[in-house]
Every structure is written in C-alpha cells, then in structure tokens.
C-alpha cells in the first residue's frame with residue numbers, strides 16, 4: 300500500500316450529474332456526514348457558484364458540517380481563457396466556498412482546448428498555471444482533474460503530459476488523470492499512468508463506466524502507482540456512471556489487504572450504500588458487488604449443498620465484513636440443502652434427510668404450479684412448519700365469497716365490493732361482511748373483521764405492497780395468476796404468495812398466509828395489549 304492513499308468521493312458533485320438525481324442542500328449535508336463516518340479521505344461537495352444549492356451547501360457546511368475523517372473539497376474549473384484567475388468570478392466562487400481543498404477541472408486533450416474552449420494550447424496551460432498558482436498563494440491546497448486525459452494522451456501525448464507538468468509545477472498537490480468519456484480498458488491504463496508518473500507528482504485517477512470497466516480501470520491505475528482514486532457511492536454519475544467507490548473500497552481492503560477503513564467502518568459499507576441510495580431516491584441495485592441484496596444470495600441447490608459444509612466454498616468473501624448477509628433463496632432450483640439452510644435461518648431445523656427431500660419436492664411441485672418462494676419467505680416458513688408438524692393454525696376458514704357491483708349511490712356511479720368471510724378463530728365462529736372499493740380490498744377488510752375478536756393485533760397489520768403476475772399470458776383471462784403480498788406490523792415485514800386461476804382466489808391465499816404468519820409469529824401483540 301502506498302504511504303498515503305486517498306479515497307476521494309464525488310457523489311455530491313459527479314454523482315449528482317446522473318440522470319434522475321437531484322440533491323437538496325439538506326440531502327447533501329446528510330450524505331456528507333454518512334461519507335465522513337464511512338472514512339473516505341475527501342468529499343467533493345459540488346461546484347460553488349454553479350447553482351444556488353451548491354453555493355448554499357458550502358455556506359452551511361462552514362458552520363453545520365463537523366467532519367472528523369474527511370476533508371471537504373470545492374470543485375470548479377480553471378479560469379476563463381483570456382482573463383486572470385484573480386478577476387475570474389467562477390474562481391472567486393471557489394475561494395468563497397471556504398474549503399481548504401479545491402479541485403480544478405482542466406482541459407488536457409488538445410482538441411478540447413481548440414474546439415470546446417476555442418482557445419490555444421498555450422493559453423490553456425496559462426489558465427492551469429495561473430489558477431493553481433493564484434489559489435495556492437491564497438493558502439488553498441489544489442487538486443487538478445485533467446479532463447479527457449487518457450483520450451488526450453492517445454491523441455497528443457506530449458501536450459497531455461504538459462498539462463500535468465504545468466499543474467505540478469504550479470503547486471498542485473495531486474494531478475488526477477480522468478477517463479472522462481469512460482471508454483478505457485484495464486490493459487490500456489498502466490502505460491499511460493507510468494508515463495505521467497515520470498513527472499514526479501502524486502497522481503490520481505477518475506474513471507467513468509462507459510466500457511463497464513471503471514473499477515477495473517481504477518485498480519489498474521492503482522497497480523501502476525496512483526495514490527488517489529475518485530469515485531462515487533453506488534457508481535452514480537453522468538451517463539453510465541462513475542467508478543463505484545463501494546466496490547473499490549472493498550476490493551482494496553479485502554483483496555489487496557490495504558487497511559483503508561477500520562473494520563467497523565467497512566462493516567458499514569452496505570448500510571452506507573443503501574442509505575445514500577435512499578437519500579438520492581434511487582432504487583438500490585440488487586446485483587451490486589459486495590453491498591447488493593443479491594450479492595451473497597444463493598439459488599442453486601448444488602451451491603447450497605456445498606455452503607452447508609462451508610460457506611466459503613461459494614462466496615468470494617465473508618458478507619458480514621461489508622455489513623451484508625448470506626441469503627438462501629428457495630425456488631425450483633433448490634435441493635435438500637437449500638431447504639435445510641433456509642429453514643435453519645428461520646429457526647426451524649429439518650435434520651431428517653427424507654423430510655427435507657419431501658419439503659423440497661413439494662416446493663418444486665408448487666413452483667411448477669406457479670408459486671414463487673424466492674421472495675415469499677413467510678409462505679415458505681408456513682409450508683415448512685406445516686410439513687414438519689410445527690404449525691398450529693390460528694384460524695380455520697369455512698368459506699369466503701365476493702360480490703362486486705357498480706352502483707349509483709348518491710347519483711355517482713362507482714364500483715363497490717362486499718366479501719363474506721366465514722371462519723373459526725379460538726373456537727368462535729365468525730360470519731362477517733367486509734366492504735371495499737374492490738374485491739381484494741373487501742376480502743382484506745373481511746378477514747380483519749373476522750379475526751379481530753380473537754386477535755385484536757390484526758388491526759395493526761397493513762398490506763404495504765401487492766403484486767400480480769399473469770403466468771401463462773397466452774391463455775388470456777383463463778390464465779394462472781400469482782399474487783405476492785407484503786405485510787407490515789410497523790416493526791416486521793413479511794411476504795406471502797398465492798396462486799389461482801383468478802386474481803381473487805390467488806389474493807385470498809396470499810392474504811390468508813399473511814394473517815396466519817403474523818399471528819403465528821406473535822406480531823403486533825405488544826402494541827395490541829397496550830391499546
């Protein structure tokens with residue numbers, strides 16, 4: 300490991316350049332605190348002066364952000380062509396941000412200087428020199444991001460290196476080689492980094508993911524000697540995104556063995572990734588390395604049978620090191636071992652090999668009939684309990700019936716549904732009518748009404764999501780339907796599945812499982828007693 304190594308996070312600047320992400324000042328402050336707790340070296344907060352939110356962020360950061368691990372960095376550009384750094388309003392905005400560190404983006408590809416800046420190669424070098432010199436004289440520590448460096452190096456090697464040299468000689472602490480268009484491949488990185496290393500300044504790398512190689516390219520640059528790596532949490536960024544810092548941190552720490560973060564900080568990696576996705580209002584990528592929900596999820600029976608002996612046999616690292624969990628998925632690809640491991644995770648031992656085989660066969664048959672247990676852990680647990688004689692049914696259904704009509708109450712045509720539910724709970728027969736704006740809603744009301752006298756806690760159960768999938772679309776209205784229902788009691792969440800030839804039948808099965816499961820687990824009991 301180099302003597303000094305920087306993890307430079309640009310989620311708040313380049314990450315916010317991703318389509319669909321818009322961060323408020325409050326969001327930025329929250330993310331900065333999370334990143335600081337994770338233990339990154341630098342947090343690039345945005346471009347002061349570019350928009351009111353970024354300007355306000357830096358103003359508020361001066362009084363509201365107490366960073367213990369990281370340094371805050373203000374990002375901006377070199378001065379305008381033909382002017383001076385001392386009189387450039389954009390540079391003044393960077394100074395006003397009040398940070399010790401400033402990162403300047405500088406052109407390093409000759410074509411970008413002539414075509415995009417519409418300036419000369421010499422003037423661009425003067426812009427770099429003037430801006431870095433001006434800021435360092437003010438006591439700022441300056442990093443320089445050489446935009447399009449790798450493409451520029453291929454087009455005009457000596458000019459790209461001149462930009463690095465100019466920045467270094469003007470006093471830049473680190474010069475960062477950027478793969479701005481993200482098209483590099485790992486085996487193209489080393490030679491370019493080595494050529495720049497000859498200049499004798501600390502080097503960094505900033506990769507975009509357009510070739511799908513941002514992490515690999517960054518690792519190749521690290522191998523070639525860079526001591527500073529820029530990226531974003533979850534790989535947010537322009538187009539296909541930036542290098543995913545969560546993957547890189549785990550790679551360097553767990554594969555290279557570099558102690559970049561304390562173990563307890565590394566164990567926050569999964570939480571950090573999810574928390575920032577929540578704040579950025581982005582769905583979390585389930586297949587994200589190390590931190591994704593599926594990163595350590597095992598579906599194949601053969602994998603499970605090996606994992607039963609030794610978890611390491613089908614895992615490249617231990618999930619708990621990054622704060623993630625090993626999960627066993629139950630499906631038509633499961634074998635006995637999958638079922639035994641999953642049941643054990645749910646607190647149900649199935650030591651008998653034959654019984655485990657019977658449960659597995661039942662799962663496979665039900666999956667063939669349309670059930671899916673991969674997400675529906677609660678229905679799986681009920682099935683295992685039932686087949687292993689560990690289920691006391693909290694109620695016994697006698698029948699249900701649903702009527703839907705369009706009526707014109709108060710002169711306004713609208714649909715309404717009634718569900719008649721008959722069941723026995725704690726020895727009492729209940730016959731109730733539930734009303735709802737649709738048949739499933741009415742059934743839900745009916746089952747709650749029928750169960751409440753015996754189990755008042757069901758009033759606290761809420762159906763939070765409902766998903767329907769038609770399984771054999773070609774059969775049209777005659778098709779088999781699968782319903783998945785997510786239920787919550789405010790503390791726990793559980794998922795159940797139902798299958799039927801119509802959506803109401805499938806919904807009833809998923810609903811009945813949902814209430815059975817909640818009652819079997821004793822969910823909501825304490826809250827109901829305190830009411």
Ligand SMILES: CC(=O)SCCNC(=O)CCNC(=O)[C@H](O)C(C)(C)COP(=O)(O)OP(=O)(O)OC[C@H]1O[C@@H](n2cnc3c(N)ncnc32)[C@H](O)[C@@H]1OP(=O)(O)O
Pocket residue numbers: 346348349350376377378379380404405406415416417426446479
């Ligand atoms: C590779 C990267 O991702 S770098 C980060 C890019 N991030 C962003 O662009 C997001 C924030 N940007 C903005 O809000 C705006 O673009 C601003 C405030 C920076 C500038 O806005 P405007 O003044 O309206 O200029 P506009 O965006 O049209 O053009 C950029 C100007 O900067 C100049 N410029 C571009 N790169 C550089 C550079 N490295 N150094 C100096 N000037 C530069 C361009 O030549 C152009 O100059 P011109 O106005 O004289 O034509």
Ligand SMILES: CC(=O)C(=O)O
Pocket residue numbers: 313404444445446447477478479480505507
């Ligand atoms: C600086 C930067 O964001 C880039 O070159 O991609």
